[in-house]
Amino acid sequence: MPFYRNIAAKIALLPMIVISLTVFVGCIIYSFVYSLTNSKLVPVMNYVGFDQYERLFKQRKWDVAVENIFIYGFVFTIGCLIIGFLLAVLIDQKIRGESLFRTIFLYPYAMSFVVTGLVWKWVLNPTFGLENSMHMWGMTWFELDWLVNRDLAIYAVCIAAVWQGAGFVMVLMLAGLRGIDEDIWKSLSIEGVAKWKSYIFVILPMLRPMVVTAIVLIAAGVVKVYDLILALTSGGPGYATTTPAMYVMENFFSRANLGQAFAASIIMFISVVCILAPWAFYEFYLRNKYANN
Amino acid sequence: MKKIFSILLTIFIPLSFTNVSKAGSHMEAEVIHWWTSGGEQAAISEFAKAWEEMGNTWIDTAITGGDNARGTTVNRIIGGNPPTAAQFNVSKQFVDLVEQGLLQSLEEVASAEGWRDFIYPPELIETCEFEGEFYCVPVNIHSWQWMWINNDVYKQVGLPVPQTFEEFLAGAPKIQEAGIIPLALGGQGWQESGMFDVVASSIMGFPLMQSIYRDKDLDAFRDGRFESVLNTYRELNQFTDEGSPGRLWNDTTAMVIEGKAAMQVMGDWARGEFAVAGQEAMVDYSCVIPGKEKYVALGGDVFVFPKNDDPKVKDAQLAMASMMVNPTVQAKFNNAKGSLPMRLDVDTSAADACMQMGLDLIQNPDAIMRESDDWNTPAFTAAWGDIISEFRNDPNYTVAQVMDDLEGVLTSGL
Amino acid sequence: MSTIPKGPRPKHLTVGRIGLYCFIIMCALFFLMPLYVMIITSLKDMDEIRAANILNLPKELSFYAWPKAWSQACTGFVCEGLKPGFVNSVKITVPSVIVSVALSALNGYALAFWRFRGAYFFFGLCMFGAFIPYQVMVYPLLKIEDFLGIYSSLPGIILVHTIFGMPILTLIFRNFYSFRCFFSICFIFIK
Numbered sequence: 001m002p003f004y005r006n007i008a009a010k011i012a013l014l015p016m017i018v019i020s021l022t023v024f025v026g027c028i029i030y031s032f033v034y035s036l037t038n039s040k041l042v043p044v045m046n047y048v049g050f051d052q053y054e055r056l057f058k059q060r061k062w063d064v065a066v067e068n069i070f071i072y073g074f075v076f077t078i079g080c081l082i083i084g085f086l087l088a089v090l091i092d093q094k095i096r097g098e099s100l101f102r103t104i105f106l107y108p109y110a111m112s113f114v115v116t117g118l119v120w121k122w123v124l125n126p127t128f129g130l131e132n133s134m135h136m137w138g139m140t141w142f143e144l145d146w147l148v149n150r151d152l153a154i155y156a157v158c159i160a161a162v163w164q165g166a167g168f169v170m171v172l173m174l175a176g177l178r179g180i181d182e183d184i185w186k187s188l189s190i191e192g193v194a195k196w197k198s199y200i201f202v203i204l205p206m207l208r209p210m211v212v213t214a215i216v217l218i219a220a221g222v223v224k225v226y227d228l229i230l231a232l233t234s235g236g237p238g239y240a241t242t243t244p245a246m247y248v249m250e251n252f253f254s255r256a257n258l259g260q261a262f263a264a265s266i267i268m269f270i271s272v273v274c275i276l277a278p279w280a281f282y283e284f285y286l287r288n289k290y291a292n293n
Numbered sequence: 294m295k296k297i298f299s300i301l302l303t304i305f306i307p308l309s310f311t312n313v314s315k316a317g318s319h320m321e322a323e324v325i326h327w328w329t330s331g332g333e334q335a336a337i338s339e340f341a342k343a344w345e346e347m348g349n350t351w352i353d354t355a356i357t358g359g360d361n362a363r364g365t366t367v368n369r370i371i372g373g374n375p376p377t378a379a380q381f382n383v384s385k386q387f388v389d390l391v392e393q394g395l396l397q398s399l400e401e402v403a404s405a406e407g408w409r410d411f412i413y414p415p416e417l418i419e420t421c422e423f424e425g426e427f428y429c430v431p432v433n434i435h436s437w438q439w440m441w442i443n444n445d446v447y448k449q450v451g452l453p454v455p456q457t458f459e460e461f462l463a464g465a466p467k468i469q470e471a472g473i474i475p476l477a478l479g480g481q482g483w484q485e486s487g488m489f490d491v492v493a494s495s496i497m498g499f500p501l502m503q504s505i506y507r508d509k510d511l512d513a514f515r516d517g518r519f520e521s522v523l524n525t526y527r528e529l530n531q532f533t534d535e536g537s538p539g540r541l542w543n544d545t546t547a548m549v550i551e552g553k554a555a556m557q558v559m560g561d562w563a564r565g566e567f568a569v570a571g572q573e574a575m576v577d578y579s580c581v582i583p584g585k586e587k588y589v590a591l592g593g594d595v596f597v598f599p600k601n602d603d604p605k606v607k608d609a610q611l612a613m614a615s616m617m618v619n620p621t622v623q624a625k626f627n628n629a630k631g632s633l634p635m636r637l638d639v640d641t642s643a644a645d646a647c648m649q650m651g652l653d654l655i656q657n658p659d660a661i662m663r664e665s666d667d668w669n670t671p672a673f674t675a676a677w678g679d680i681i682s683e684f685r686n687d688p689n690y691t692v693a694q695v696m697d698d699l700e701g702v703l704t705s706g707l
Numbered sequence: 708m709s710t711i712p713k714g715p716r717p718k719h720l721t722v723g724r725i726g727l728y729c730f731i732i733m734c735a736l737f738f739l740m741p742l743y744v745m746i747i748t749s750l751k752d753m754d755e756i757r758a759a760n761i762l763n764l765p766k767e768l769s770f771y772a773w774p775k776a777w778s779q780a781c782t783g784f785v786c787e788g789l790k791p792g793f794v795n796s797v798k799i800t801v802p803s804v805i806v807s808v809a810l811s812a813l814n815g816y817a818l819a820f821w822r823f824r825g826a827y828f829f830f831g832l833c834m835f836g837a838f839i840p841y842q843v844m845v846y847p848l849l850k851i852e853d854f855l856g857i858y859s860s861l862p863g864i865i866l867v868h869t870i871f872g873m874p875i876l877t878l879i880f881r882n883f884y885s886f887r888c889f890f891s892i893c894f895i896f897i898k
Contacts, residue, residue, distance in 0.1 A: 009821030016814045016877065017829045023870050024836035027847035040670060041367060041389030043846075055705070060698070061679055090731045104735045107742070119741040122748075122761060127536050133762040148538050150686060163738065223840050237480060237538035238686030239679065248842040250675075253368070254360030256386070257672040257707075258846070265843040272838055353785055372849050372858030 028269060035262035043258055052263035062264070065242045068154050072243070073222040075155065079162040080218055081211070084169025089199055091170070092177045102174075106167035113164075117231025120160035121147070147233065150240040157232055157241055161225070169214050176210035177203065216279070223272055244268050320609035323352040324596075325369075326380035327362035330543040332565020336630035343622045344613065352377075359483070366599075370395050375599035377606060378613055383420050383431060383593040384666035384674075390597065391428050397598040400426040402611045408618065411636045414661050416591055429595040430614045432623075433632035436590040436651060437487050437560040437664070438494065441546065441567070442579040446473055446555040454579045458495055458525060461556060461583075465532045468555050476529055477554035479545040480538035485685050486678040488558040490664065492529065493522045495584025499662040506665040509703045515696070523684070523692050530685050538686075549578070558583075560592065564631030564647055573645075580647035582654070588662035589655045593632065673707040749773065798861065803868035811873055815880025830877070837874035844870075 038048045056062055087105050091098055108116065123129045126145035134142035146152035180203060188198045204211075226245040229235060235242040235250075244264060251261035322344065328337045334355075341351040354376060356362040363386060366379040370390065381387045390396050399421075403409070408427065412418050421429040440461070447454050447464075450471050455461040465475040478484060494502055497518050504510040505519065534554075546566045548554040557563065564580065572578050582588070596617060598610035616622055623634040628643045633651050641652055654660045666674055680698050684690050744761050749772050751765040778788040818830055848867060852858040857866065 009817045009823060009826070012813050012817040013826065013829065015810055016833055016873065019870055019873060020829055020832040020836060022851070023844065023848070024832060024839060026851075027844040028839070030847040030850070031843050040672060041387075042371060042393050042395070043850075044393070058701070060683065087734060090727065090734070093727060095728065095731065101731060101735060104738050108738060116741075119745055123741060123744060125536075129761060133760040136760045145535070148535055163741070167738075220838050224842075226842075234481075234539050238682050240686070245840065245842050249845075252842075252846060253364030255671055255675040256363075256367070256389070257675070260672070261842075262846070265840065268840045269843045272840060276838055355785065368849060369859060371853065373853040373856065374859035 028266075031262045031269075032266050035259060035266050037259050039258035039262075041256040041258070048259070052259045053267070056260060056263050056267065061239050061242060062244075062247060064239055065244045065247045068241060069223065069225075069243050071154050072158060072161070072225065073219070075158040076161045076165065076222060077215060077218050079158060080165045080169045081214060083162060083166040084214070085173050085204075087166065087170040088173035088177055091174060102171075105170050108164045109167045111164065113227040114231045116160055116164050117228045120156075120163070121232050124156050124159070148237055150237050153233055153237060153241045157229055160232055161228060164228075165218065165221075169218070172210050172214050173207065176207040180206060219275065223268060320349040320605070320612060321352065322349065322377040322609050322613055323354055324378045324380075325354045325356060325362055325366050325376045327356055327359045328380075329355050329357045330566065331569040332629070332631065333562065335565065335569070336626055339622065339625040339629055340617065343616055343619070343625075347612070347616065349609070349612075370599045375601060377601075377609055378596045378598050381429065381595050381597055382666060383417065383434075383591060383595055384664075385668070385670050386666075387429065387597050388423075388670070390599075391423050395600055396428045397600045397607060397610050398426045398428060399430060399598065399611065399614050402615050403427040406615060406618070411638060412618075413635065413637045414591065414655065414658070416661065416663060416667075417593075417635055420667065421595060429597045430617050431593060431595045431635045432617050433627050433630060434589070434591060434593040434635060434655070435560050435562055435632045436588075437491050437558075437592060438582050438584075438588050438590050438662070439491075439559060439561055439563070439647075440581045440583050441549055441557045441559055441563050442581060443549050443552050443555055444577060444579055445552055446471075449473075454581065455556075455583075456581055457583055457585065458492060458529065462525075462528055462532075465555075469532060473552070474534045474548065474554040475532035475556065477545045477548045477557040478530075478533045478537055479540035479542050480686070481540070481542070482675075482678045482682045484542055484545075484559075485682045486674075487560065488529075489522075489526055489681045489685075490590075491558050491583065492526050493519075494588055494590070494662060495586075496522050496525060498586055499588055503663070505703070507663075507668045511700065511703065514700065514703065520692055520696065523695060526681075526685070527692075561631050561633075561647070561651060564645075565629065568631070568645075575646045580650065582650065586660075587654060588660050589633070589651055590662045590664050591667065592664050593635070670707060673702065673705075676702045676705070676707055749776075799864050799868070802861070803865045803872075806865055807869045807872040807876055810869060811876030812880050814873070814877040815882075815884050818877070818881045819884035830881075833874050833877060835874075836870075837878075841871065 034043050034045075035052055036049060037044060037046050038051065039046070091101055091105075095101070124144060124147045126132070126143075126148060129144070131142060131144040134140075134144075146156040184202070184206075185198075188202060193202070224245060225243060226249060229241055229243060229246060233241045235246050245268070248261050248264045248268065251257045251264065324340075326337060328334060337353070337355075341353065344351045356365055359382070362379075363381060366376065366381075367390070369375050375395075387396070403426075409418060412431065417431045417434070421427050421431060440455070442454050444454065446468065450464070450467050452464045452467065455464060461475075468475045478488060490502075501513055501518060504513040542559060542563070543566055545554075545557055546559060546563045547570075549557045550567060550570045550572060561580075564574070567574070567578055574580060596614070598614065601607060601610075617626075618636065620636065620639050623636060624640045624643070627634045627639070628641075628648075631648065633648070633655060634641070641648070644652060665677070669677075677699065680695060680702065684695050747763075747765055748756060748761065750768050750770065751759075752769040752771065755766060776789050778790050779786055780788040814833075818826060848870075849858065852863045852866070857863040
């Protein structure tokens, strides 16, 4: 009987199926249902329609959070890609001590977000950090008070985040670069193309799959960013560096406003889907097209 | 952990209790609280000592930050692993828990010991009583209505210690010129809103505050006095320092203790920090209740006891509730904490000058002030606090916009 | 094709080469700076930290902070330092990794070798789970764990780590198995 064919496989996959349905799908449904209530401290079923969503969009804090996630997402992704690619190119130049440099660039990725946040909090602190050091060494013109500046604090967060994430992109790019055929390099040098031009116009397009993978992995992490910001600025000064993830967590746990938290988390989910759906469709549709050919 | 407590017990003279009825049985209790600073630790140790002297075990789960501790408590209750006792503030933070039937009723021990007769002020009973039964035990009264002033700084600039915010503002530029930070403020939401309410009460008076915060009276809100509070608040913030964002309250108090700053607006729990630093009230530092009309705000802490099916746990909970209101324990606890006890028949001879000021003031029913927390949900308080915090941090946020946004919160039904 | 650079290392130091090394060393300094700050601050005593420059080397090495952090730092009045937390981390990490990897390997194997209708659909669903922000799942997971009675316990945390890691790990194992299959085992089966 068709059902018993591959019964071993079906049993083996049972945990995955159960988890996918109850956790992934179930949680979204649960969150959506309770986002239509006005639960405060504990989840209760008092239906209030889309009230929570209306309230959410009126919050100044939510606007700041959304703006921040865009700025952070953009700067972090571009920063990691550029710096990661640059580092990969540098290391690819047959330098001495290559594995040492690789370790130096990659070790930040192994550090937890909390430690990263804390260390950068000291370093970027105007009173005892880098700015103070520079002043003590006589360079009184140096200013790095971004962390307490409401407009620039999010960029300070980006510095810490790029410091941590660039190593990972570097490793991906380096793997890609190492996979480039020697012959291509030979032909480029025969034709006398300048090194930097060859990297940008020839090699980079060849690394497209790596770049796409890197972008997807980085982007998946952007929306979830929470502990780094909590450790670095606690969402401050005021709420200048708050993000949607922090807004949700706050409303769940300290503000006892579950309905609002669920609504915000559903909005987060919808935005992730909106960004991913085109990519997923493109990938799988293309794959099917080629598979069928 | 047990080693530490047995050492504590052998060092301190044990107290004698008159109402330990369950002296024979050994009870274990896990308590979640957020008292992690020096002075606060000394205070919670008094409860722990008293509990352990009854022959029981105190498992301490201290979590830094009120929000974090309360969040953990709620999560654990909902997740099915509740603590024996948990700290909350005198407020509406735990109303939902009561309504959902998640808390143990303390009526048994409350009626037996006659809590309604000795809890003072009677407003505290309102906080804990739901449908005629006690669901929490108030353990102290904390008032936000205090300015903590470093006397040496004022001597240095040759000014008298200010008694109102207007006087402070008049003297602040001179202090700033002397290179000292006039106003020490920690840039955390609760500190910013706490200070705001103190400024509001000293300028507007309590009856007006009540009509806005409790009755949501929009005419009272718009009659001009609230705007002058906002303006004064903005003026005060010109005199804070740039290291303020995110700073903890006790680090901020340390600035006043060390003479780096002149004044901090903070609740009377700051007194514990001065005590731990060895400073003497009214000699090294002054405590002033600001404003022409002086108030004692009825803030403070309560302990709730999440419902548990195990009857042994219920016994432990009732025994602990009873212990916490015991006059001897109250005396030791409040003296260490710097708060006022929740009953009048407590031995307060060890109280210092500042606490004495509070004790005298609280005898007068007109001087008793309730806080917004007492009438409003945490969601309301948080939304209100966000706006105040933003107002303090963003110079472009105009008073008119703030008034509109605050009105939005007042009418939101949160 | 080779994965390590072949050919002789450039013998002479041109200006370009020196420039390259300078640049890469400066990048390395930027990446090392926070680690350097962490290490030297841990070797200073409190007065020196309060008074001085974070980038200065310690005047005298003082190891007092290390044993304090490990076993004596206080939270509230429980003064046990980092050690219990570290032990907990190990207790959480080892089982979580074992369970996650085992489960995902099983999933990957099943998906790579056995094709049946619906397998791809559930795999797609699982992959979709990789991108769901954790915040959407936090509260419902709390309720699920309450229902299973494992809230606030080690199995609870292992479950959470397994769930969050499953999508990416399953993908990795599936790819691993299908490529291996393609090159070696499947040939044998076909023959």
